[in-house]
Amino acid sequence: MIRLINLWFALLGLGSNKLRSALTTLGVIIGVAAVIIIVSLGNGLRRSTEIQMEAWSAGTVEIRPGGMWGGPVMMVQPEAAYKEGIIAAGGEVPFEPPQPAGLTLRDVEALERLATATNGALGQVEVYGQVIYKGRSLPMGMALGVSNRYMQVYRQDLKYGRFFTEAEQESAAPVIVLDESFVKEVWGEDANPVGELLRMAMGETPQNYAVIGVLKSRQGMYGYSSRSILVPLRTAQLRLNQQGRSQNLSLIAVRVDARKSNEREYAVAQINTILRASRGLAQGTPEDYMIYDSLEYSDESARITNLMTLILSLIAGISLVVGSIGLMNIMLVMVSERTWEIGLRRAMGARQIDVMSQFLAEAALLSLVGGAIGLGIGIAGSYAASQFIEQIKGLVTVTPDVVGIAVGISAVVGIASGLYPAWRASRLQPTRALRHGT
Amino acid sequence: MLDKASIGEPVIEMEGVSRIYQMGRVEVPALVGANLIVRQGEFVAIMGPSGSGKTTLMNLIGCLDLPDEGTYKLQGKDVNTLSDARISRLRGEGIGFVFQNYSLLPAFTALRNVQMPHYYSEGRGNRKRAMALLEQVGLGKRAKHKPLELSGGEQQRVAVARALMNDPFLLLGDEPTGNLDSASSHELMNLLEKLNRETGLTIVLVTHDSSVSARAGRVIHMRDGQIVADEVKAPGEVVSHVEGQLAAE
Ligand SMILES: Nc1ncnc2c1ncn2[C@@H]1O[C@H](COP(=O)(O)OP(=O)(O)OP(=O)(O)O)[C@@H](O)[C@H]1O
Ligand SMILES: [Mg+2]
Numbered sequence: 001m002i003r004l005i006n007l008w009f010a011l012l013g014l015g016s017n018k019l020r021s022a023l024t025t026l027g028v029i030i031g032v033a034a035v036i037i038i039v040s041l042g043n044g045l046r047r048s049t050e051i052q053m054e055a056w057s058a059g060t061v062e063i064r065p066g067g068m069w070g071g072p073v074m075m076v077q078p079e080a081a082y083k084e085g086i087i088a089a090g091g092e093v094p095f096e097p098p099q100p101a102g103l104t105l106r107d108v109e110a111l112e113r114l115a116t117a118t119n120g121a122l123g124q125v126e127v128y129g130q131v132i133y134k135g136r137s138l139p140m141g142m143a144l145g146v147s148n149r150y151m152q153v154y155r156q157d158l159k160y161g162r163f164f165t166e167a168e169q170e171s172a173a174p175v176i177v178l179d180e181s182f183v184k185e186v187w188g189e190d191a192n193p194v195g196e197l198l199r200m201a202m203g204e205t206p207q208n209y210a211v212i213g214v215l216k217s218r219q220g221m222y223g224y225s226s227r228s229i230l231v232p233l234r235t236a237q238l239r240l241n242q243q244g245r246s247q248n249l250s251l252i253a254v255r256v257d258a259r260k261s262n263e264r265e266y267a268v269a270q271i272n273t274i275l276r277a278s279r280g281l282a283q284g285t286p287e288d289y290m291i292y293d294s295l296e297y298s299d300e301s302a303r304i305t306n307l308m309t310l311i312l313s314l315i316a317g318i319s320l321v322v323g324s325i326g327l328m329n330i331m332l333v334m335v336s337e338r339t340w341e342i343g344l345r346r347a348m349g350a351r352q353i354d355v356m357s358q359f360l361a362e363a364a365l366l367s368l369v370g371g372a373i374g375l376g377i378g379i380a381g382s383y384a385a386s387q388f389i390e391q392i393k394g395l396v397t398v399t400p401d402v403v404g405i406a407v408g409i410s411a412v413v414g415i416a417s418g419l420y421p422a423w424r425a426s427r428l429q430p431t432r433a434l435r436h437g438t
Numbered sequence: 439m440l441d442k443a444s445i446g447e448p449v450i451e452m453e454g455v456s457r458i459y460q461m462g463r464v465e466v467p468a469l470v471g472a473n474l475i476v477r478q479g480e481f482v483a484i485m486g487p488s489g490s491g492k493t494t495l496m497n498l499i500g501c502l503d504l505p506d507e508g509t510y511k512l513q514g515k516d517v518n519t520l521s522d523a524r525i526s527r528l529r530g531e532g533i534g535f536v537f538q539n540y541s542l543l544p545a546f547t548a549l550r551n552v553q554m555p556h557y558y559s560e561g562r563g564n565r566k567r568a569m570a571l572l573e574q575v576g577l578g579k580r581a582k583h584k585p586l587e588l589s590g591g592e593q594q595r596v597a598v599a600r601a602l603m604n605d606p607f608l609l610l611g612d613e614p615t616g617n618l619d620s621a622s623s624h625e626l627m628n629l630l631e632k633l634n635r636e637t638g639l640t641i642v643l644v645t646h647d648s649s650v651s652a653r654a655g656r657v658i659h660m661r662d663g664q665i666v667a668d669e670v671k672a673p674g675e676v677v678s679h680v681e682g683q684l685a686a687e
Contacts, residue, residue: 003558003560005557005558012546343502344543345558346529347502348555349527349555350558351522351523352526354526430503431502
């Protein structure tokens with residue numbers, strides 16, 4: 001039977017040497033605070049990456065031109081564009097010099113028609129030039145030409161107005177759809193610019209484009225795509241032609257709703273088969289495009305974030321180990337300094353288990369108090385750090401399991417470092433203990 | 439009150455008790471073949487030169503240590519057969535200790551020190567009794583003082599009060615007057631004598647001081663770990679104390 005009174009004796013024991021108790025807890029405080037900050041920031045970072053990836057990719061599979069000759073080629077040399085013509089049909093890629101063939105609408109159509117594991121495919125080109133609003137040049141000088149599957153493939157919603165019609169696509173109409181964050185930058189929060197005119201110098205002559213719709217921003221989405229201007233694919237291709245550039249697609253995005261990795265692998269394999277056929281690649285020839293599964297990316301980046309968190313947690317863990325060694329050291333010192341007290345208590349009827357529980361309680365109290373303070377500092381530190389790190393602003397939450405970890409860790413540290421000294425104390429011969437004092 | 443049937447009942451029974459300390463490879467026979475019987479109500483002084491084994495004997499009597507050889511029965515119970523919990527309980531509830539120095543816990547008030555054995559006997563400190571005991575040793579006004587604020591004599595009287603807290607059947611003192619001047623020493627001895635006489639408390643003291651041993655009914659002399667003399671100075675007198683008390687009731 002363990003007597004509760006020993007807890008009180010432990011409290012008084014610690015109280016009689018406040019400075020040393022405070023210094024001893026310091027090691028635990030630092031260790032616990034470090035663990036909490038690192039785990040919370042790691043969680044925040046992972047959340048932010050997830051949101052970003054989810055927003056950016058929304059689970060699409062992307063195909064970019066490229067292949068064995070190098071990375072994605074966004075802009076083809078004018079001479080090459082000349083040779084390729086408006087639409088370079090698959091299989092007719094000039095062998096010399098080796099140039100990655102452009103992706104074409106034929107590939108998109110093939111995917112739309114044949115793929116069963118996907119849910120819509122989109123072609124996209126990029127046009128560069130000046131964007132002017134009321135005589136003022138805007139900082140973003142790029143428009144994305146997209147086919148009408150855009151809304152479906154990226155799971156976008158409209159805030160105002162409408163998206164392009166088939167007729168506008170066909171006729172290469174000078175109409176644009178903007179992202180909410182773009183609108184916010186130019187017109188201000190919640191402004192509705194539908195009907196406004198933007199002047200874009202992207203072809204031979206500057207031309208007025210009418211804003212017909214605004215897309216809702218996706219949370220956490222930033223980077224070029226959210227700030228860009230969307231125009232019908234044909235409109236953009238016409239401008240590229242005027243610039244003397246290839247009108248080949250710089251990107252095909254395919255929606256794959258499946259989330260399980262084997263299902264996604266199947267979808268990617270299917271896309272590859274269809275593309276090889278549509279591009280007329282003979283068996284054995286390498287692909288002249290690359291397929292990226294954006295979710296695989298986020299898997300990968302989550303793995304990296306997890307690994308980083310793990311490594312940093314290990315380092316924080318080491319500081320905890322150091323703290324607990326310090327605690328054990330102090331407990332051993334206390335036991336030998338108080339040998340006589342132990343003997344006296346034994347003479348007054350304390351059992352071995354009483355002595356043991358008193359010293360164990362002292363270690364546990366030190367550790368728990370250190371853990372509680374460390375928890376406070378850790379929470380404050382996590383929020384403070386998240387204020388300074390833009391990427392994880394508002395994403396750092398100290399979850400109950402983190403609190404649980406902190407309390408658990410400090411309890412374990414306290415018991416682990418207190419157990420041996422307390423056991424030693426309880427085994428001291430009362431006579432030896434009393435002799436010590438005299 | 440003293441029960442007539444219990445007068446003279448043996449409290450301490452030692453038979454061939456030895457205690458040999460192991461100092462690495464060297465064996466130190468601190469106590470060799472001690473035979474000793476102390477009966478209820480006796481007041482015994484143990485004397486002898488330094489290193490003769492007095493403290494060793496006291497520790498064994500107080501169950502702070504166990505014999506290596508021989509048997510020791512305390513109140514008829516063989517201590518070698520008892521568990522730590524049982525021995526601790528016997529110590530805490532049956533024996534009161536007064537040591538030469540550092541008898542009190544410095545972080546606690548006199549009152550708390552007196553209450554302490556009661557906490558370990560699963561009690562709640564019985565403040566009232568602790569207070570009464572402090573009054574009894576003449577320190578009622580010093581209850582809230584910490585040991586360092588008390589004189590040596592006062593500290594030892596607090597220690598006596600504490601030793602009495604659980605109403606023990608045996609009081610042990612290892613040179614309790616060793617650090618006191620003769621006046622304080624005299625005062626403490628008056629207190630112990632009174633306890634022995636009025637309540638029949640069995641008392642065993644180690645002392646170097648002949649004026650202390652002079653007040654004991656029985657003096658045991660030790661040398662080289664052995665009991666060399668056991669002198670019952672005035673047997674009639676010890677009995678007469680008890681009889682005097684019985685007559686008074
Ligand atoms: N824990 C121990 N380990 C080894 N030897 C010990 C131990 N305790 C006592 N001794 C030895 O046993 C012998 C008896 O010691 P003890 O303390 O009983 O003597 P004492 O009569 O009380 O002496 P003093 O009057 O100086 O207090 C001494 O030689 C001492 O050195
Ligand atoms: Mg001694």
